[in-house]
Amino acid sequence: MKLLHNYFLLCFLLISIIPSYSQKEKSKEFKVDFEKFTLKNGLQVILHVDRSDPVVAVALTSHVGSAREKVGRTGFAHLFEHLLFLESENLGKGGLDKMSARIGGEGANGSTSRDRTNYFQTVPKDALEKMIWAEADKLGYFINTVTDPVLAKEKQVVKNEKRQSYDNKPYGNTFSVISKNLYPTTHPYNWDVIGSLEDLQNATLEDVKSFYNRWYVPNNVTLTIAGDFDVNQTKIWVEKYFGEIKRGEAIPKMEKQAVTLAETKKLYYEDNFARLPQLTLTWPSVYEYHPDSYALEVLATYLSTGKKAPLYQSLVEDKKLTDAVALYQYNSEIAGQYMLSVTAFEKTNLNEVMDGINQGFKEFEAKGISDQDLNRIKAGQETAFYTNLSSVLGKGFQLAQYEIFAGDPGYITQDVKNILAVTPADVMRVYEKYIKGKHFVATSFVPKGEANLALKGSVLATVVEEKIVDGKEDAFDASVAATYQKTPSSFDRSVEPAYGESPDVKLPTVWKNNLSSGLKLIGIENHEVPLTQFLLQIKGGMLLEEKNKIGVSNMLAELMTKGTKNKTPEELENAIESLGATIKAYATDEGIFISGNSLAKNYSATIALVEEIIMQPRWDLKEFDLIKQSTLSTIQQQKAEPNSIAKNEFKKLIYGKESILSHNRIGEEQTLKNISIDDLKKFYAANSSPSVSIFQIVGAVSQNEVTKSLASLNKNWKAKKVIIPAVKTPDGIANSKIYFYDVPGAKQSVIRIGYLALAATDADFYPAEIMNYRLGGGGFASQLTQELREGKGYTYGIGSSFSGSTNKGAFVIGSGVRSNITFESVSLIKEIVENYGKKFNDNDLEVTKGYLIKSNARAFETLGAKLGMLYDISNYNYPNDYAKKQEDIVKNTSISDIKRLSEKYLNADKMIYLIVGDAATQLKKLEEIGFGKPILLNESVAK
Structure with missing residues (x-):
C-alpha cells in the first residue's frame, strides 16, 4: 500500500474573497454538507451525499500512526496497514483487494502517517453494502487470520518498500536524519x-495481536461514506x-509535544545515489490547525514560490545556484x-546556498x-x-481529517475564518517567532566523495545501510491457512451481501467544433464544481527535432510560460496567480x-x-540559460x-538507434550544448x-463561451503546413537477450521486460x-502481484501494461525487487508470462469482465478523468461513446x-530483459x- 509521510495538504474555501454573487449564483454556491453520528461502541460515522456520479467512496480511518508505537517496535502502524488488506474471517484470502477486482473498485488502498492510518476505495454505488x-x-x-508465515512474508514486502522509497534513491534518508535530530529520543516523531x-524483522505475531487489540477498536475509528447512496438504508x-x-x-x-532546539545541528551524508548536493533546513514548528499555522503557510508560499519570492530571487535569479526552492510545513x-530544501547545481558548495538563504x-x-x-x-x-x-473520495478525506484532528467535520467554518484573518503583520510575526535567529537542523546530502560541499561545521550523520546477503532472508509459505475458531456474530457474516440496483452509467455529453484556423475544439460542460480544466495540444514535440539537438521542444515548453x-x-506569473489559476507548459x-x-x-x-503566451513569446535569454542549467541538472x-536509468535505457533498447523515440526527450549533455535560443525560435516558427x-476543456463553461473565448486566438494564430514524420519501427527481435546496467551497491534491482508492441489505434x-x-494490469488481482509480492515477498510492487499512441508503444513488465533475488524474480516472471495464456480459465475471465465492466461507473468521475x-x-x-x-x-x-x-x-x-542493479x-x-551471457550497458567494476 502507498505510504504517505505528509498529510493530504488541505486548502481552504475562501468564500469571502469571492466577488458577490447574484441570487442565482448564490444558489449554486459549493457546499460540503454532512451528517455525523456515533454508534454505541464509539464508531464515528460521517455521511456526505453527492449524486453527481453513480459511485461511493468508503474510508476507514484509525487514529493510530507511528506516534503510537513503542521504541524497538517502530514501523508497526505501517506494517499493520499492509496486514489488514490480506485476509479477514469472512472475506477470506486476498481480502478487500480480491473483492475490489470483482466489484469494479478503484484499487483498495491505504496510507500511514505519524498520527493516523486510513483505508479507502471508490466503488460503483451498487457495491456499497459489500464495502x-x-x-x-x-x-x-x-x-x-494472521499467521507467522503471513507476517514473515509481509515483512519482506515492507522491507522492499523501504528499499525502494529510502535506500535505493537519492536523498532517501534525509527525512530520517532530520527526525532523529529534531526530536528527542523520547518524542514519538x-x-x-x-x-x-x-x-520490522523483530516484530512477532504477539506484537501484532496486541497492537490490533489496543488501537483497532471502534472507539478509535472514523468511517466516512461519500457519494450517491440512500442515507437511511446506509445507516441500517x-x-x-x-x-x-x-x-x-x-x-x-495525544498531548501536544512541541520541541525546542538548544543549538543548531549541522549534519552531512555522502549519498550513493545523489549527483547533486542538497541542503535542507528544518525548524521546530506548530501542530496541525495551530492558530499560527495559517500565517506560516502563507509565509512558505511567499518566500519560496514564484519569481517574486525572496528566496527564489536570491538563490535562482541572483546567485544562480539552483533552479527551485521548496519551503513547506509538515x-x-x-x-x-x-x-x-534546495537541490543545488552540480559541484555547488552548500555554504553558498546558505548565504543565499540568508x-x-x-x-x-x-x-x-x-x-x-x-x-x-x-x-x-x-x-x-x-x-x-472534485471527487467523492477527496470530500471524504477532508471530512475525516477535520473530525480526527479538529474534533468536528464542520471545522471548515473556523478554518476559513482563520485563513481569511491572516494579515501581512501576522506573516512577519510568525517569521520572527519561528524562523528569524532560531536554531534549526541542517542536513547536507552530497554525492560520494564530495563531503567538501557540505555546510561548514557539519558532522557525519548516522545512517544505517542494509547489507544484502544471499540467503539471508527468512523462508516462509504464506499460503498456509490459519486455523481458528470464528468470532461469534448475531448473523452469518460469511454471506457476502448482494449487489444493489445496478447504476445507470451515463457517459458525459461531448461537444466538438472546428475553427477556421484549423484549431479543433472538444469539450464537456460540467457544473459539479465551479472550475475549468483545459489542455491545448500542439502535435509534434520530439518527433520534429534534429537528433543532434534533442531537447528543443522540452526547453521551448519550459520557456513558454516565462513571460x-x-x-x-x-508579471505573467502574478497575472495568472491573481486569478487563482494555473497555466503550465510541458x-x-x-x-x-x-x-x-x-x-x-x-x-x-x-x-x-x-x-x-502563444502569440507574444518573450524569448527571455536569462530564463533560457536557467532552463538549460536546470535540464542539465x-x-x-x-x-x-x-528507475530513471531503467526508463531511459529501455527506450533505447526497444526503439533502436534509428528511431527518434529512443532518445530521452529532455536531451543529453551533448545535445544541450548544441541548443541556442535561436533553435527554439526556429522550432516554434x-x-x-x-x-x-x-483544445480540450472540461468544466463549468459552455461550448458557446469556450468558442467565444478563443475567437481572438483563432483570428491571430496563422496556420502553416506542419508535416509530422512517420516513426521508424524496428523489426521485432528474434530471440530474447538480457541487458544489465550496473549501479554498484544497489539495494534493489529494477527490472524492465518487454518489447515494442501496439499503437493505441490498432484494433x-x-x-x-x-x-x-x-x-x-489489475493491481492486486494480477498474477504478477499475487506471485511475486503476495506469494514470495520479492517486491513492493509489480505490474505490466501496453502503452501506445498513433505510434507503437511498449508492452512492459516493471518492478523493483530485493537485490539478492534478482535471478529468482526474473525466472518467475518469465514462467508466469509463458504459462499465462495456457492457464487462463473461467475464473480469470469472470474477474476480468467483472472489473472492467463495473469500473465504468467511476471511469469519468473527476474533471481530470x-x-x-x-x-x-x-x-x-475514438467515438464519443467509446467507453x-x-x-x-x-x-x-x-x-x-x-x-x-x-x-x-x-x-x-522474444522480449528484451533489462536489469538495473549491482552487477x-x-x-x-x-x-x-x-x-546467454547478459550484455553490460555501462562501465562496471564487474568483469
Whole structure:
C-alpha cells in the first residue's frame, strides 16, 4: 500500500474573497454538507451525499500512526496497514483487494502517517453494502487470520518498500536524519513512519495481536461514506455490520509535544545515489490547525514560490545556484516542522546556498509581504480547495481529517475564518517567532566523495545501510491457512451481501467544433464544481527535432510560460496567480501541451493569458540559460537514479538507434550544448500552428463561451503546413537477450521486460489491455502481484501494461525487487508470462469482465478523468461513446480470445530483459535464465 509521510495538504474555501454573487449564483454556491453520528461502541460515522456520479467512496480511518508505537517496535502502524488488506474471517484470502477486482473498485488502498492510518476505495454505488460488510470484517474479524508465515512474508514486502522509497534513491534518508535530530529520543516523531528494518524483522505475531487489540477498536475509528447512496438504508447497514464489534479500552488523547532546539545541528551524508548536493533546513514548528499555522503557510508560499519570492530571487535569479526552492510545513497532531530544501547545481558548495538563504531572508525582513501578494496567495488556495473536492473520495478525506484532528467535520467554518484573518503583520510575526535567529537542523546530502560541499561545521550523520546477503532472508509459505475458531456474530457474516440496483452509467455529453484556423475544439460542460480544466495540444514535440539537438521542444515548453512580449516572467506569473489559476507548459515525445485550470468565473481571463503566451513569446535569454542549467541538472541526476536509468535505457533498447523515440526527450549533455535560443525560435516558427492543435476543456463553461473565448486566438494564430514524420519501427527481435546496467551497491534491482508492441489505434490494442488485466494490469488481482509480492515477498510492487499512441508503444513488465533475488524474480516472471495464456480459465475471465465492466461507473468521475476521455477521442479517432463500445468488447471476450492474444503478444522468448542493479553480485547468475551471457550497458567494476 502507498505510504504517505505528509498529510493530504488541505486548502481552504475562501468564500469571502469571492466577488458577490447574484441570487442565482448564490444558489449554486459549493457546499460540503454532512451528517455525523456515533454508534454505541464509539464508531464515528460521517455521511456526505453527492449524486453527481453513480459511485461511493468508503474510508476507514484509525487514529493510530507511528506516534503510537513503542521504541524497538517502530514501523508497526505501517506494517499493520499492509496486514489488514490480506485476509479477514469472512472475506477470506486476498481480502478487500480480491473483492475490489470483482466489484469494479478503484484499487483498495491505504496510507500511514505519524498520527493516523486510513483505508479507502471508490466503488460503483451498487457495491456499497459489500464495502460496509468488508470494512467491518477487517475491523472486527481480522486478527485470527494472521499467521507467522503471513507476517514473515509481509515483512519482506515492507522491507522492499523501504528499499525502494529510502535506500535505493537519492536523498532517501534525509527525512530520517532530520527526525532523529529534531526530536528527542523520547518524542514519538523521532523515528520514520516506515520504521527500521531491524524493528520490522523483530516484530512477532504477539506484537501484532496486541497492537490490533489496543488501537483497532471502534472507539478509535472514523468511517466516512461519500457519494450517491440512500442515507437511511446506509445507516441500517452500518449498524448491522459494525454495531456488534466490541468497544475497546479508552484511547488516551495525544498531548501536544512541541520541541525546542538548544543549538543548531549541522549534519552531512555522502549519498550513493545523489549527483547533486542538497541542503535542507528544518525548524521546530506548530501542530496541525495551530492558530499560527495559517500565517506560516502563507509565509512558505511567499518566500519560496514564484519569481517574486525572496528566496527564489536570491538563490535562482541572483546567485544562480539552483533552479527551485521548496519551503513547506509538515504539521502533525502533536508537533510540526518547517522545512526548506534546495537541490543545488552540480559541484555547488552548500555554504553558498546558505548565504543565499540568508540574503533572501534579509530581503523579506526589509519589505515584508503586501496585501496584493497576500490576496494572490489566497486566490490560489481557493482553486486548490475546489480541486481537492472534485471527487467523492477527496470530500471524504477532508471530512475525516477535520473530525480526527479538529474534533468536528464542520471545522471548515473556523478554518476559513482563520485563513481569511491572516494579515501581512501576522506573516512577519510568525517569521520572527519561528524562523528569524532560531536554531534549526541542517542536513547536507552530497554525492560520494564530495563531503567538501557540505555546510561548514557539519558532522557525519548516522545512517544505517542494509547489507544484502544471499540467503539471508527468512523462508516462509504464506499460503498456509490459519486455523481458528470464528468470532461469534448475531448473523452469518460469511454471506457476502448482494449487489444493489445496478447504476445507470451515463457517459458525459461531448461537444466538438472546428475553427477556421484549423484549431479543433472538444469539450464537456460540467457544473459539479465551479472550475475549468483545459489542455491545448500542439502535435509534434520530439518527433520534429534534429537528433543532434534533442531537447528543443522540452526547453521551448519550459520557456513558454516565462513571460510574454509585454509581461516580464514575474508579471505573467502574478497575472495568472491573481486569478487563482494555473497555466503550465510541458513537452512529451509527440507534442507540446499548455494545461491549465481556473475558477469558472475567471476562465475567459485565463484563456486571454494563454493566447498572449502563444502569440507574444518573450524569448527571455536569462530564463533560457536557467532552463538549460536546470535540464542539465535533471540529466545528471537521472544518471544515478535506478528507475530513471531503467526508463531511459529501455527506450533505447526497444526503439533502436534509428528511431527518434529512443532518445530521452529532455536531451543529453551533448545535445544541450548544441541548443541556442535561436533553435527554439526556429522550432516554434516552423511548428506552432493551429492546424496541428487541439483544445480540450472540461468544466463549468459552455461550448458557446469556450468558442467565444478563443475567437481572438483563432483570428491571430496563422496556420502553416506542419508535416509530422512517420516513426521508424524496428523489426521485432528474434530471440530474447538480457541487458544489465550496473549501479554498484544497489539495494534493489529494477527490472524492465518487454518489447515494442501496439499503437493505441490498432484494433487489438484494447483487447490486449483486456488480456493483460489478469497478468499485471489489475493491481492486486494480477498474477504478477499475487506471485511475486503476495506469494514470495520479492517486491513492493509489480505490474505490466501496453502503452501506445498513433505510434507503437511498449508492452512492459516493471518492478523493483530485493537485490539478492534478482535471478529468482526474473525466472518467475518469465514462467508466469509463458504459462499465462495456457492457464487462463473461467475464473480469470469472470474477474476480468467483472472489473472492467463495473469500473465504468467511476471511469469519468473527476474533471481530470473527463479530460483524459477527450484526449483519447480527439487523438485516436475514438467515438464519443467509446467507453460503451469497449464494454461490449469485454462482454464478448472469450477464453479462446485471451489465449489467441497471449500467443500473439506474450512471447517471453522474444522480449528484451533489462536489469538495473549491482552487477558485482547479480550479473553472473542471470546467465542461467537461458538467454546467454547478459550484455553490460555501462562501465562496471564487474568483469
